[in-house]
Each structure stands twice: as structure tokens, then as C-alpha cells.
Amino acid sequence: MSTASASVPYAPGRGGSGPVLEVQDLRVQFRTDSGLVNAVNGVSYTVSEGETVAILGESGSGKSVSAQAIMGILDMPPAEITSGRIMFEGRDLLTAPAEEQRKVRGPGISMIFQDALSSLNPVYSVGFQIGEMFRAHRGTSRKEAKKLAVELMDRVRIPAAAQRVNDYPHQFSGGMRQRVMIAMAIALDPRILIADEPTTALDVTVQAQVMDLLKDLQRDTGMGLVLITHDLGVVNEVADNVAVMYAGRIVERGTVDDVFGNPAHPYTEGLMASIPMLEAKGGRLQPIGGQPPNLSSIPSGCPFHPRCPKRRLGADALPGRHCAEDVPPLRLVVPGREAACHYSEEVLGV
């Protein structure tokens, strides 16, 4: 456990081999006029150095909210973190003083957003905004910051960086803007980078380039990468481990190969079935029936049970494993696999 001051630049490899970021039982509520919305309901995961964890889920599954809670950018109120711990290098960020939290953000944990254009201030040149990271956190001079900004723009493969450093965000294409955002996020060599749907706003070829860039940067720096996405293809391509979220909970977790190859939760299974396959050309896609749950009134028992083709109700259910009554805990199903389903073994076919 490292207790070194957060203002010291982070060097890869510091802090031992344990997880760098550990989210424990995180719960987030929103108070709205129409009642309490339970966006995140007990999410736990860890990210180690050099690891890529994908948080996979549909809109409203709580994947972005949990990331915003880590970054301290939830609007509170209406949001409220009702329980949980966010351990970064052994310290709980949620109970740390605001000033200490602020110093971790940037050099310790950093984030890139879905919409790079609105995430960049329109009135400053991109070079100024990248350089701002150095000026704000390290007190670098303007001249030096500009030089560093050009280096970073080179590193994220923005062509003719030296010429483009004074250009404004609106003068860049979508892919290039996301690169600028990435340059800002990695400026201070963070140990953890959270990417919240980094490629959703981009077209497919640019998506691949940006994901390759992120992977290459991760290999160079050894940072842990949290990839929040609803894109199964992206997960398959870059992630080591995946956590599937549904209604603010993690319903399945494991290595990408295991989870995608043989899902242990009916929801994951439904997701896999809904992927268009080349060999099934001409056939119909199989969507998951029903609607995602309303987060202000999550179904009792397993939140997925109204849509689950494998649910067991009434006399079918085993004692204590009634899908509409008993909440299935996230449990180890087979080594390295966790799932929150009463009947995972059946789903897995083991």
C-alpha cells in the first residue's frame, strides 16, 4: 500500500502487484421528483496495472454513473453515493479530503469522454488545453507546456502536431478530437485511465484506430484501463476481463474469452445472441425481449427475471432460489467466473 503524496508523478510499477483501483460495493442513488432512482446497486471491481477491464452494459445500466462516481464528477445533489469505497492505491477516495481527491485526478486516475467536441473548451486551442494539465498540476511554464503538448500530440499520432498545436477543437475531425482528449488524459502518466464510451461517436475505421492507440499507450505506460462500453466488438478486441452490468449490478464477470465463449448469465447469453453474425446472414437477429428495467422500481428478486427465458417461478424454483423473490448474489460459479444467477450452472451447461 502506497501512501506517497499524490502530487508526485506516478511511475509504472509503483505500489506493488495488487490492484491499483478497487471499487467496493458502490451504491449511487438519484433523488428525482418521481422518486429515488437506484442507478448503481453494489458494484465491485478491481483494476490492476496493465489490465483492461471492460464494463459492458446497455444504456441506463449504471456503467457511466459508477465511473463518474470514481472521478468525483457526479452532480450531488441529485446524486448521492449511499455506500461503498473507492480505493486508489490503498486510500479511500470517497472519504479523502476534497483537495487530496483533486490531486489524484489527473496524475492518478484520468478519464476520457464519449463526445470529445463538447469535452474540449471551444475558446482555447488544443495545445493550450493539453498544456493546461502540466501548468495546473506541475506549474510548468507556458513555453515548456507547449513543447510538452506537441510531444503528446505526436504520441497520440496527430499528424503535423507542431503545426496543429494552435488550432481549435472545431478544426479537428472527430477521431482527431478524441486523440486530443486522450493526450490530455495521459499527459500526467495516470495509473488508471477510464474511457467512457470513447469510440461511440466515431465511425468504424476511426474507432479501430483509437482503440489501437489506447492499447499501444497502455502497453507503453502500464496503466490500467477501464473501458466502459456497450459495444461487444470493442470489448472482444481489447479487454482482458469483462464485467457485464444490468440494472446497476454486475451480473457476470470473467475473462473476455470465457464470458463471450460461454456465458454464465441469461442476460449475457441474450447479448451474444443479438450480435449480427456473418454466417447467419439473411436470418433474423434475436433481441432480448421486454424493456430494460425502470431504475426507480427495479423488479424484485433477480432484476432480469421479467425478461429471462430461463426464469424459474413458483413450483419450478428450488428453495431459496425463486427468481422473482430471491436476489441472486454475484458468486463464483466455476474458477475465474462469477455470475449473479440462481441457475448459472444450467446456463453454462456444467
Place this chain on the structure above:
Amino acid sequence: MSDPKLTTLGHDETGAGTVTPPAEESADVAGTQNSLWSDAWRQLRRNVLFWIGATLGLLFVLIALFPKVFARGADPRDCSLSLSGQAPSAEHWFGFDQQGCDYMANVAFGARNSLIIGLLAVAVILVLGVLVGALSGFFGGLVDSLLSRVADIFYALPLILGALVVLRSGFLGRGVVAVAIALAAFGWMTAMRLVRSQVIAVKSSDYVAAARAMGASNSRILVRHILPNAVAPVLVYATITVGVLIAAEATLTFLGVGLQRPAISWGLQIDAGQRLLRTAPHLVLFPSLILTMTVMAFVMMGDALRDALDPRQRS
């Protein structure tokens, strides 16, 4: 994934992107970082509209500071009734007024009062507008409702009517400061609303969230993101308003509730001249012309400033 081909693929995106040819200034990598203001100034320098406005504005400021120079040696109060209403001549460019005073001297001396009222009123409007608007936008809720309703009450009274009522009541007097305050009291609401809406928009913008996620402190967010985005439009508004307020002063004076003789102002001159419009039209023409040009100068500068402060407007 470490395929070198992919690296070149990354570079190929240039072709698809909106690549602008590198501008000559942007090549100086060794230079320091450009701030919003230095970039805006570089843009402003290239704007012809700005230079016309600024030259005119400067000219009127010089007239206000040194009216004697522009009066061509004549004293505005050295009058001779025998010259009453004489038309412009080579010797006396603007002719003489009803009292037989040199009219060019009068118009030149009138600039000071007009400009002081315009600039003073705008300064008050800026301070009030930015302060109330920032408080309202930043805190929201009850504070916002309260301050916004107060602004609405002032909005209910038109600028001229409101100032007229205040000046007629007489408790401010009828001097230059009184007219400026009366105008500012009924002119600050637009500035306040501009600042308020900008603060609200910027406060919840993604780039403020991004800055916060990357460890920017509250004061840095205020200075770097909220203020520049909120102040730029209000500054533009203020520049244009200087002209509007100078015209409003002339209106009030013309209506008989602004400055009073023996003060010298364009409003008083137009008021006096309109009664002699048929016999001596130059008495209305010259102060009106100068007044229009002054208003135009500030409006032009405001327009140019708006273009300069918005990077998206730049070519």
C-alpha cells in the same frame, strides 16, 4: 495489435479529417502558449471593421479630452448675437447657433459629457450585470429566482421611461453622474441575463466535467472555463451599449429631463436646433451626425470583438 501497418493507418486519417493548411503563425512551436485574449487580439487586428470603429472611437475620445484643439481655437461660450444662426463657412465649419456661438466648438465640447455618461453607465451596467448574473447562475435555486424576479421588475420599465421617472423625481439631481446612474439602473438586466445563462451553460458543460475529472480546482474552473465563456458575450454587449446609452442620453436631454443648460451636450444642441430646423438645419445636422458616428464606432467595435472572441467564427 502492434502491427506497424496500423500506425500508418492512424496517420492516414489526416486525409479524411478537416485539415486546415497550417497558418504562418502556428508554426512557432517555440513560442509561448496563446491565451484566449492574445488569440482574440490577433484576430481583431485583421478586422477592418474594428479599425474603423477604433479610429472613430479614439477620435471622439480625443475630442472629449481636448475639445479646445478640435474647436479650432474658438470658445463655445464666447458668443455674439450678431452672428446668430449663420450657416457653415470656410472660417466656421459648423456655422453658429442661435446665440451666435461657434457651433463646432459647441459640438466638440459636447463630446465630453456624452462619452462620460456612456462609459460611466456601461461600467455600472458591467459591474451590476456580471455580479448579479454570476451569483444567480452559480448558486441557482432561491437566489436565482429572487434575483431574476428583481431583473424582471426592472425589465417592465423601458429604459428611457424608467430613467425619465428617476430623473423627474429629482432626488439624484440632473448632473452627468445622475443621468449615468439613471440609465444604468434600467439597463443592467440584459447584461445580467447574458452572464447568468452563460454561467449556467458552462457550469454543466462536458468540458467543465472533464476539467474536474482531470483534477482542476474550483478556482481554476472559474477562471479558465466559466469566466472567459461568460464575460466574452457581455463585453461585446457592453461595447455596443456604450453607443446606445450615448443616444439615450441625447434622448433624455432632448426630452428635457437630462442635462440642463448651461451644460453643453449633443442632446441639448439637437433639442435647441429642432426649433430652427427650417431656418438653420445645420444646428440639428452636425450634433446628430457626430452622435450617429459615435454610436456607430462603438457598435462596430462590439461586432468585431464578438467575432474575435468566438474561435468558431475565425477563418
